[in-house]
Amino acid sequence: MLLACPCINQCSAVPQYARVWLPDAVEAWKPAELTKDYTPGDRALCLQLEDGTNLEHKIDPQTNSLPPLRNPDILVGENDLTALSYLHEPAVLHNLKVRFVESKIIYTYCGIVLVAINPYESIPIYDHDIINAYSGQNMGDMDPHIFAVAEEAYKQMARSVNHSAQLITSRMSGAGKTVSAKYAMRYFATVSGSSSEANVEERVLASSPIMEAIGNAKTTRNDNSSRFGKYIEIGFDKNYHIIGANMRTYLLEKSRVVFQATEERNYHIFYQLCASSHLPEFKPLQLGNADDFHCTNQGGSPVIEGVDDAKEMCSTRKAFSLLGINETYQMDLFQILAALLHLGNVEVEERSADSSTILPDNTHLTVFCELMGVAYQDMSHWLCHRKLKTATETYVKPLSKVHAINARDALAKHIYAKLFSWIVDHINEALRSAVKQHSFIGVLDIYGFETFHINSFEQFCINYANEKLQQQFNMHVFKLEQEEYMKEDIPWTLIDFYDNHPCINLIEAKMGVLDLLDEECKMPKGSDDTWAQKLYNTFLKKSDLFDKPRMSNKAFIILHFADKVEYQCEGFLEKNKDTVNEEQITVLKLSKFDLLLELFSDEEKPAGSLTSRSKMTRPVQAQRDHKKTVGTQFRNSLHLLMETLNGTTPHYVRCIKPNDLKSPFMMDPMRAVQQLRACGVLETIRISAAGFPSRWTYQEFFNRYRVLMKLKDILSDRKQTCRNVLEKWVQDQDKYQFGKSKIFFRAGQVAYLEKLRSDKLKKACVRIQKTIRCWLTRKRYLRMRQAAITIQKNTRGYQARCLVAFLRRTRAAVIIQRNQRMLVARRRYQQQRSASITMQRLLRAYQARQTYRKLLYEHKVLTIQRWVRGWLARRRCRRSLRAVVYLQSCVRRMAARRELRKLRVEARSVEHFKKLNVGMENKIMQLQRKVDEQHKENRELSERLRTVERSRAAESERLGGEVERLRVAEEESRVKADGVPSLLEQLSFLRQELETTREEKEAIREEARTYRVDTEKVTQLLHSPTNLDREIESKAQAKVGMQLESDIREERDHYQSLLSEYTRLKERHADLKEEMTISDAFPLPLELAQSLIFLRLKQMFSGVVVQDAPHQDAPHQDAVDMAVLLKLQRRVTELEQDKQTLQRHLDKREEAQQDQVKNAEKQRTAGRAELDLEALKRQELESENKRLKTNLAELRQSLTSTSSPGPGSAPYNVLLEQLNSSNEELEVRKEEVLLLRSHMVRQEVLKHNKVGGSSPKRYPNSLCSALVPGLKYLLVSQLQVQDRRHEEELEELREEVLRVREENRQQQQFLSQSLLLPQEARIEASLHHEITRLTSDNLDLMEQQEKQDKMIRKLKKQLKVYVKRVEEYEGIHTRVAPGPEPRSPVGITRKERDFQGMLEYRRGDESKLLKSLVVELKPRGVAVNFLPGLPAYILFMCLRHADYSNDDQRVSVLLNSTINSIKGVIKRRGDDFETVSFWLANTCRFLHCLKQYSGEEAFVKNNTPRQNEHCLCNFDLSEYRQVLSDLAIQNYQQLVRCMEEALQPMIVPGMLEHENFQGVLGSKPTGLRKRTSSCPGEAVYTVDSILQQLSLFHATLIQHDVDPELIKQVCVQQFYIICSVTLNNLLLRKDMCSWSKGLQIRYNVWQLEEWLEEKGLPDCGAKEMLEPLIQAAQLLQVKKKTDEDAQALCTMCSALTTLQIVKVLTLYTPVIEFEERVSISFIRTIQALLKGRVESPLLLMDTKKIFSVTFPFTHSPLALETIQIPSSLNLGFLTRV
Secondary structure (H helix, E strand, O other): OOOOOOOOOOOOEOOOOOEEEEEEOOEEEEEEOOOOOOOOOOEEEEEEEEOOOOEEEEEEOOOOOEEEEEEOOHHOOOEHHHHOOOHHHHHHHHHHHHHHHOOOOEEEEEOOOEEOOOOOOOOOOOOHOOOOOOOOOOOOOOOOHHHHHHHHHHHHHHHHEEEEEEEEEEEOOOOOOOOOOOHHHHHHHHHOOOOOOOHEEEHHHHHHHHHHHHEEEEEOOOOOEEEEEEEEEEOOOOOOOEEEEEEEEEEOOOHHHHOOOOOOOOHHHHHHHOOOOOOOOHHHHHOOOEEEEEOOOOOOOOOOOOHHHHHHHHHHHHHHHHHHOOHHHHHHHHHHHHHHHHHHHOOOEOOOOOOOOOOOOHHHHHHHHHHHHOOHHHHHHHHHHEEEEEOEEEEEOOOOOHHHHHHHHHHHHHHHHHHHHHHHHHHHHHHHHOOOOOOOEEEEOOOOOOOOOOEEEHHHHHHHHHHHHHHHHHHHHHHHHHHHHHHHHOOOOOOOOOOHHHHHHHHHHHOHHHHHHHHHHHHOOHHHHHHHHHHHHHHHOOOOOOEEOOOOOOOOEEEEEOOOEEEOOOOOOHHHHHOOOOOHHHHOOOOOOHHHHHHHHHHHHHHHHOOHHHHHHHHHHHHHHHHOOHHHHHHHHHHHHHHHHHOOEEEEEEEOOOOOOOOOOOOOHHHHHHHHHHHHHHHHHHHHHHHHEEEEEEEHHHHHOHOOOOOOHHHOOOOHHHHHHHHOOOOOHHHHOOOOOEEEOOHHHHHHHHHHHHHHHHHHHHHHHHHHHHHHHHHHHHHHHHHHHHHHHHHHHHHHHHHHHHHHHHHHHHHHHHHHHHHHHHHHHHHHHHHHHHHHHHHHHHHHHHHHHHHHHHHHHHHHHHHHHHHHHHHHHHHHHHHHHHHHHHHHHHHHHHHHHHHHHHEEEEEEEEHOOOOOOHHHHHHHHHHHHHHHHHHHHHHHHHHHHHHHHHHHHHHHHHHHHOHHHHHHHHHHHHHHHHHHHHHHHHHHHHHHHHHHHHHHHHHHHHHHHHHHHOOOOOOOOOHHHHHHHHHHHHHHHHHHHHHHHHHHHHHHHHHHHHHHHHOOOOHHHHHHHHHHOOOOHHHHOOOOOOHHHHHHHHHHHHHHHHHHHHHHHHOOOOHHHHHHHHHHHHHHHHHHHHHHHHHHHHHHHHHHHHHHHHHHHHHHHHHHHHHHHHHHHHHHHHHHHHHHHHHHHHHHHHOOOOOOOOOHHHHHHHHHHHHHHHHHHHHHHHHHHHHHHHHHHHHHHHHHHOOOHHHHHHHHHHHHHHHHHHHHHHHHHHHHHHHHHHHHHHHHHHHHHHHHHHOOOOOOHHHHHHHHHHHHHHHHHEEEEEEEHHHHHHHHHHHHHHHHHHHHHHHHHHHHHHHHHOOOOOOOOOOOOOOOOOOOOOOOOOOOOOOOOOOOHHHHHHEEEEEEEOHHHHHOOOOOHHHHHHHHHHHHHHHHHOHHHHHHHHHHHHHHHHHHHHOOOOOOOHHHHHHHHHHHHHHHHHHHHHHHHHHHHHHHHHHHOOOOOOOOOOOHHHHHHHHHHHHHHHHHHHHHHHHHHHHHHHHHHOOOOOOOOOOOOOOOOOOOOOOOOOOOOHHHHHHHHHHHHHHHHHOOOHHHHHHHHHHHHHHHHHHHHHHHHHOOOOOHHHHHHHHHHHHHHHHHHHHHHHOOOOOHHHHHHHHHHHHHHHHHHHHOOOHHHHHHHHHHHHOOOHHHHHHHHHOOOOOOOOOOOOOHHHHHHHHHHOOOOOOOOOOOOOOOOOOOOOOOOOOOOOOOOOOOOOHHOOOOOEOOO
């Protein structure tokens, strides 16, 4: 693979001596030099190698590819490969070779990647002084080093938002990645230190020798190769000290325990044990030399040069002790390892072809059993036998010798894997810290790409992991490169880089290699050969990355990103299954060896944790889950690793193995190039080379290339100076770009500038020589010049005079010619014009006549043809119809005769009768039994019927008695009160369910909070995110948080739905209580009470039915049961009767109330007239007052004396409460009357004084004359109001007449249509029609009933007010008469006080406070004149005083009253958007105040010291915060309903029907009109109407200071409503599915998006809500013909379901000429492509869906002590404290 690189330009000439690179089979690339100029068109290059050899390089005529250019010598050996001018493969290889071989430098940067080359010898660059030197330094300040990368990761951890970083070391075995990871961990431990005295960093480092001992081994390429992957997460505290670590491992190579290739070893721990066998503590293990054991002598290389296994054993044991694993555990570990060595030496003898045995005196098996503590007979038996289980029995099957050996090896591998996991777990336990982790750095030491002579399952998994890592690396490099350009404001063009996603899909995708492997493992007779054949059949012709070897049928080839690898299929299934004989494990579990039992304890947990019932019901599922394949486990762990890496900032170390001989500082170019191509270094170079790889700061550029500048070009601004120079020397501006701090050059430009610099210096030398030679010849030149000037002067004078004469003659001739030619041309033109006009007139007249005749003729012909063809077609149709009918009758007659003959023959046959009589006796017996059973059931039913009749009679008697009791008022109230406990029980049940939901919500919130913190860490990690960053981030977050978000959303939705149901029931309970109170105060007649009870019950149950009805499916609605229909009719009839009864009683009550109101009005009018005109008639009022007092006393006496409701009863309390309220109202009215009287007297006195002519005796007459105009105006206004009421009633009656006429017309139309239908269809249609009518009537009656209920409550309240006003004259005589007018008030200056931000109120003033602040408050006035959220602040300041007073009762009463008052306001005015939004904002502000002043650390961090002093000090109101949060949720849901009601009528007309521009791409065909909605006087909605409504909503929310995050959620809900309603209408309307309508929808959507931009809400998530609508519009506009179009369409319409896509395609209707209908084949293709998609089965979107809402905390900077209470709120009883 050649990297795309800067080569010689084929279009330009190349001079001699240009240096290039030539490909070579041995050295990879050879340097050469041109010996001859190259010109475009040459077919060969004349080159000379460095050894002096001349050669001719042929140019491929097809590609014209020329060799790449070499970099200038000044750039060779750079620290960073991206600093090279020419970036390509030979330049990178040469730079690395120079640094490694000549300079002995093993580290080189390649952008963000550190390239490390294994020196194969120890070099002193890792000491503590080196660590200290790199500590605190920037990555580019010093030479490349692993410590520089570690320091960058350490600083990135401290700087990043998510406090995490990653260090990834990878590549092929033997490259040095494990050593690099170890040195990086050492650096972290040294630099950070430990946060405690426990020396955690030492324990972290101590894990390395242990893991190397049990997980590393010698291979042909590396003496210390990691045979597993590990990810170590080092944790840090807030001071960035190491507090602990955690390790995860991946894919341990267990096969190495029992098999090693030549020149390889087993894991180091076995050789360390054998080398330490002479120690006394190891004597019981009976070990010896490593050559004595089969598990350690297969490779034939038990010793590694320079490694002492005994010393390594001491280091391993020391590390175990340091990590807290005591000597006892260590010896137990070594005992198990020694037992594995002995187990490998157990010899199996062949007894027959299908059986084997182990000799009774096998020494190694005896030692194994002793060490493991198991029975020899059991182990030897189950090593050679296996138990097989079937559905009915269990039997033991002997194993052949091969299978027995495999079972022995599987047991050894299984035990070692368990031991490995146990050690890793204990290491993690030792490294775990109790301190909370603040940040972490992950070190990934993963196996590199591997390819051997024989590659098996382990190499396949390793290479699969490297494919995933390479993909993540490519994406990250591309992202960082793009960030650099955007940081410097450099234009960026997307670059196509190598993507290995197809190879990954080949392995891990559905029905990939791993899936086929797992599927084959599940087959009873699955084998490696059958699996290989499946691979060939599946991928051989479908994937270019899969191939089959020519000479083998048991292998396959995969083209990885690094190389082609041939895998041998043998052993894949066995290694993937990783099966072990369960009986052997059972024997081990019976051991008395504690550590062995601990190893296998985890296998008992799944079985032990199940109950007996679960064991019986789900054994298959448990077994399937327990036996997850190795490939599946590895894939899952790899996905988890990739999610971890994608969520942090990675730092890459790419390790290169220079040669296969392990020679120090020797580089094999071919081996190095192969690894460079595979590790991603060249991909990084290619990405850089495609952009601007060379980057210079302005000062560096100025200093280097100052010779190219003139003195006048040098400015004080270095940037402008460099800009001027580059614009002068480099004409192509695409070759460079100016950033904020750097200049970016394309590949080769630095070399070009270097050439210009050298040329400039050469030209300076030449210029000096030129100047000297010029001085020598100047004198001779001046003399020659003077002579020439004299000759020229005379000659030029003569020539000028001749020229003037010639010009004069020429000008005169030209004038004469011009005039003559003009005259001739004008005459000729006039003649031609006259002739042309005459000819045109005649010709056009002739053509017009011909055209008219032709059109007339064609019209007549067409008319004749139409009638003739119609007559012929009808005659042809009648003939065909008669022929078809006759033919059908003949065929049917023939078939009927044939069938008749067959039946006659069959009926005559005896066999037929036998068949009919078969089983007849049994059937008779069965029928007899059924008859007996039916008789028995009938008797039971009759008994039940008699019981029911008796109970019904008893019930009727009881009801009769109850009706009698209901006539008494007390008994009536008790009956009503009996219904309250059931509601209270239901409420208590709902409260319990609500509490449970709250607890679940708190748990989910905690998880959501943790997830939100993690998400915020990830999202804030990148400083300048781009589109690609967001795509990567969204993918990573979607994998981690999709399930959690969906669970949270579901729980939140469920919780909020329960909350809304609880609110509805609570409101119903309040209504019932209010009705009971009213009924107790005003006893109703018996019939009316019964009607009310019956109607209320019906309303409760019918409301549920009506609400649930729309959600039922259409098929169930079609099947109407006749019994249900009749019940529904009876129920509707009863409901109508109840309504009529209620209406009559209501009319009577309204008439009585109107009479009372008229009487009260008359009394008030008379009182005012007497007050104003006859000195207020004080005597009559006093007498009336006395009379009322007398009546009141009599009423009280009668109440106390009679046996009817006494003190304490409900009627008595209600009456006393009304009397007390009447007295209070009376006192208020007294003051108003006195003030009015004094004011009128003052006004009359002033008027009298001004006139001056009237005497005091005429005062009453003057007062009457002054009041007459006012009375006239009052009467006229009352008449006008009455006229308006009459007109409104008349208009209502007209509308009712129109409605009745419309219903009559519909009934007639329905009857005319039903008469055309068959009888059954007619009956069904009539039933459907009747059900629809009754349902609508039912809904209308319910609405009317609700309105009447509201009117009754309103009238009752008005009646109370009128009663209070009548009684207001009771205490007039007790008040002091008003004195003379007070003098003008004197201003009093209040002394400034230091307020504490509290408001004091008296106990019992809560009702007055909430009445003024909540119930009677107008949102508009508060929003315009007062502070936003003022009611919330006032309530909180009152709450603070209650808390300050340590009065829990006042706190509880205030909070409960506030919540109930807000609920009451929302209930009464819930349809007013302004009111709901106002109280939503205040509820949220009250909630935020409770949080801000709660004293919790999370909420007070932004408070001022003064605000912290105002925190609540006595009570914890966290439970009330939850209640307020629930209240805010209810308000938000009501707000959404208000928005939906306002937007619903506008959406369809505005988004679909209205056209802003008519006739898109041509005129529409006639007849295509939108739905008939153009009735006269009806409002026409457009998209502008929607935008205006949205703007009104937004302005109202802003005006009430709703939280910005909440406004975003409201916008999301609004746009979802618009999208769902529009899309649903689009899916149900064929006239809207056209190309032009798609364009119109796109335009409307664009306007909505522009509205979001205008309001500053582009990223709130509302645009995503419109995605289904946008895709539907695109679906209407895209091409829909070929399979490619289908593929593109399926990719595009990701937000639409398959049903929706097919529906739109089916409804698509062409409306202009070039449109075509969608073919059926295309729709079937779409269905086939979308067949596997998992999606909702519903066609329409849920328009009633309300997204769950969150209320993020918003800090308020407002100081409570600065809040002023306006006097208009009437809160004078509050005192600021």
